[in-house]
Amino acid sequence: MDDFDRLLYEGAEQIPVDAASALEPPKPWKGPLNRICLGLVLITITLNFLGLDQILPAIGTVLLWLGLRSLRRENSAFRFAYVCATLYAVLCFAALLAMATPLDKWLAEVISMEWNTMDGTMPFHTVVRMGVLQTMLALSVAGLWQGLKEVFRSAGQEPRAGAAGGVAIVEFLLFPLACIGVSGWLSAGIVLIIYLVLLWNLYKISRSLDEAGYALKPAPVRISDGKAAACWLGVLLAGVLILPLGFSSLPVPAEPMEYGDSSAQTELQEHLIDLGFPEEVLQELSEEDIARLSGAYGVTLKNWPPTAAEDWDGMPLVSLFEVPVSDPEYGYRMVYLARFVWEDVGRIPYYTEGIAVAADYHDTFAWLTYMDGHLAWTEDRTAYTAPLDLQVREWKYYTADFSLPKHPDGGVVYGYVFWSGVPSIPGIPTYFNAAVTVAHREIPWLYPYELPSDRVLQYPWQEHISHPWHTFYHMYLLTSAQEGEYEQYARD
Amino acid sequence: MDHSELIRAMQERRKEALPQFQTAFAPLVKYIVAPILPDERDREECLSDVFLRAWDAIPDYDPSKGTITAWLGTIARNTALNRRRGVERRREDGPPDEAMPASGDGPEEAALKAETVRSLWRAVYSLPRRDRDLFLRKYYYYQSTAQIAAEMGCTERAVEGKLYRIRKRLQDKLGGVYRG
Numbered sequence: 001m002d003d004f005d006r007l008l009y010e011g012a013e014q015i016p017v018d019a020a021s022a023l024e025p026p027k028p029w030k031g032p033l034n035r036i037c038l039g040l041v042l043i044t045i046t047l048n049f050l051g052l053d054q055i056l057p058a059i060g061t062v063l064l065w066l067g068l069r070s071l072r073r074e075n076s077a078f079r080f081a082y083v084c085a086t087l088y089a090v091l092c093f094a095a096l097l098a099m100a101t102p103l104d105k106w107l108a109e110v111i112s113m114e115w116n117t118m119d120g121t122m123p124f125h126t127v128v129r130m131g132v133l134q135t136m137l138a139l140s141v142a143g144l145w146q147g148l149k150e151v152f153r154s155a156g157q158e159p160r161a162g163a164a165g166g167v168a169i170v171e172f173l174l175f176p177l178a179c180i181g182v183s184g185w186l187s188a189g190i191v192l193i194i195y196l197v198l199l200w201n202l203y204k205i206s207r208s209l210d211e212a213g214y215a216l217k218p219a220p221v222r223i224s225d226g227k228a229a230a231c232w233l234g235v236l237l238a239g240v241l242i243l244p245l246g247f248s249s250l251p252v253p254a255e256p257m258e259y260g261d262s263s264a265q266t267e268l269q270e271h272l273i274d275l276g277f278p279e280e281v282l283q284e285l286s287e288e289d290i291a292r293l294s295g296a297y298g299v300t301l302k303n304w305p306p307t308a309a310e311d312w313d314g315m316p317l318v319s320l321f322e323v324p325v326s327d328p329e330y331g332y333r334m335v336y337l338a339r340f341v342w343e344d345v346g347r348i349p350y351y352t353e354g355i356a357v358a359a360d361y362h363d364t365f366a367w368l369t370y371m372d373g374h375l376a377w378t379e380d381r382t383a384y385t386a387p388l389d390l391q392v393r394e395w396k397y398y399t400a401d402f403s404l405p406k407h408p409d410g411g412v413v414y415g416y417v418f419w420s421g422v423p424s425i426p427g428i429p430t431y432f433n434a435a436v437t438v439a440h441r442e443i444p445w446l447y448p449y450e451l452p453s454d455r456v457l458q459y460p461w462q463e464h465i466s467h468p469w470h471t472f473y474h475m476y477l478l479t480s481a482q483e484g485e486y487e488q489y490a491r492d
Numbered sequence: 493m494d495h496s497e498l499i500r501a502m503q504e505r506r507k508e509a510l511p512q513f514q515t516a517f518a519p520l521v522k523y524i525v526a527p528i529l530p531d532e533r534d535r536e537e538c539l540s541d542v543f544l545r546a547w548d549a550i551p552d553y554d555p556s557k558g559t560i561t562a563w564l565g566t567i568a569r570n571t572a573l574n575r576r577r578g579v580e581r582r583r584e585d586g587p588p589d590e591a592m593p594a595s596g597d598g599p600e601e602a603a604l605k606a607e608t609v610r611s612l613w614r615a616v617y618s619l620p621r622r623d624r625d626l627f628l629r630k631y632y633y634y635q636s637t638a639q640i641a642a643e644m645g646c647t648e649r650a651v652e653g654k655l656y657r658i659r660k661r662l663q664d665k666l667g668g669v670y671r672g
Binding site: 004005007008009010011012013014015016022023024025026028031032066070155156157210211212213214215217218219220221222223224225226 | 515516517518519520522523524557558559561562565566573605606608609610612613616625627628629631632633635638641642643644645646647648650659662663
């Protein structure tokens with residue numbers, strides 16, 4: 001100790017009287033408790049705009065963990081709460097990191113079960129994740145409640161930690177409420193009441209410690225709160241930036257393509273060419289695909305865009321082939337082929353593509369087949385094909401999400417989607433609409449991760465370029481007519 | 493009984509209020525006394541002294557001038573410091589505690605020191621809130637670096653660094669012979 005230190009001690013001794021009477025003693029519980037309470041508020045009450053529904057819970061999770069870290073050595077209940085908060089933070093951050101990848105899509109493929117709520121359905125894996133996280137959070141608050149009671153007892157006072165118990169009960173209740181999915185005014189009312197109760201209880205927790213809180217002894221730390229928070233949030237930020245580089249694309253399972261060459265096929269091909277089917281497109285199709293067009297009595301081709309547009313970079317050219325075919329059972333049926341051509345693949349970094357096809361907007365058909373389709377390309381002079389995983393979404397749409405192969409020969413990849421249907425009123429020519437929407441994303445970073453099909457279905461009627469998405473939509477006017485009448489009614 | 497009722501009961505000299513007052517504020521008094529008096533027995537005796545002094549002084553307590561915790565905190569700190577001085581005086585052969593203020597200055601020296609103290613407090617109150625709190629913990633409440641670090645959620649090294657910077661700022665503000 002030097003002279004100046006001695007002066008500081010002496011000076012502090014002779015504090016002016018008015019200053020001394022207003023001097024509030026330090027409150028050792030205030031820092032940890034404030035962090036815990038603010039953390040719980042940020043975790044539980046989320047704001048769904050500007051990404052705050054991810055940012056605020058992440059910050060809240062770190063604050064809760066920091067608060068309980070300071071109290072962990074005080075008693076066994078606080079230790080339990082700290083362990084639960086650590087598990088919660090790890091799981092919560094893992095969930096936030098997973099949101100930077102298409103993990104939800106993969107999990108939905110593995111676990112196809114869904115949970116029914118009053119609001120709609122939820123993937124079962126989402127319910128499990130939510131349940132584990134909410135239970136961990138509620139357990140850590142329950143630990144906090146018991147820990148506070150112990151603090152009061154050790155101070156020789158009657159426990160007054162009921163507010164923390166109230167918060168624990170609220171946190172336990174939130175999960176079953178989310179599972180039930182109560183909607184409308186009832187939901188808003190219940191949630192509002194719960195939040196108000198929660199806030200009031202959190203305020204009371206801090207107040208209740210005004211006397212017994214001095215018995216708390218925060219534990220020493222090796223890493224300061226600021227650095228620990230920076231570590232948690234830094235890992236999250238780094239993960240959100242790095243994970244999409246490896247996991248944001250949706251590779252398709254490529255298989256070498258086999259071509260057949262039978263004489264019957266050649267006959268059918270010649271017939272189709274006579275009807276106006278482009279020869280070069282027929283050459284791209286497999287034997288099985290061409291066989292779908294057997295019995296054709298007309299061909300109509302619709303291209304979109306009619307000519308390449310300036311802002312079409314990265315988007316496929318879409319052609320729709322309408323082929324009416326004779327059917328021994330129903331008289332005739334309509335076969336459709338949507339053909340997609342991606343050019344310059346490899347020059348432009350392609351990350352994810354999405355297509356959505358609505359075959360029949362106005363329920364013109366008695367029945368429609370399931371859509372099926374595939375991608376085709378050549379690489380090192382070997383032809384490859386990969387099936388498209390077409391899913392029925394929102395009744396009318398078939399959607400597929402995928403990433404294009406990285407190095408196709410000539411930079412060209414083709415996509416084909418087939419479907420057919422029988423009209424509800426056979427024999428009467430009918431016009432109807434079908435829609436094709438395509439979406440394209442060129443950068444890997446998008447948080448939270450969004451499937452192209454989700455994007456398309458969110459804005460099915462819009463054509464726009466909204467970074468990082470390019471989305472284009474086209475409605476086709478199609479015709480259904482029997483042989484002899486089709487040529488008269490069909491429109492290009 | 494809430495704080496205001498308890499204080500009123502104490503001011504009205506109702507003896508049944510004293511045990512309740514002690515139960516409510518013992519953690520606060522122990523918290524303030526502990527860093528000043530390392531010996532457990534001294535602390536226990538000091539605790540009784542503090543509540544005795546509080547009982548005597550509480551009729552003069554004016555809630556408009558400060559909270560009960562600030563008032564009681566000041567009594568606890570002063571009582572603990574007096575006890576520590578007494579312990580030091582009794583320890584005839586022991587080395588003097590460097591943290592304890594020296595006493596026995598002449599009138600001229602005392603006047604000079606009083607002026608320095610006034611300058612010091614002006615400088616302390618010009619510090620940012622967090623720095624001022626840190627200064628008070630260290631030099632007013634005699635808290636150890638370890639205790640400050642744990643309560644502020646940082647490492648001892650970080651606290652030492654902050655205290656070093658605070659000392660530098662105070663030295664600069666005080667100027668003259670105190671500038672390092």
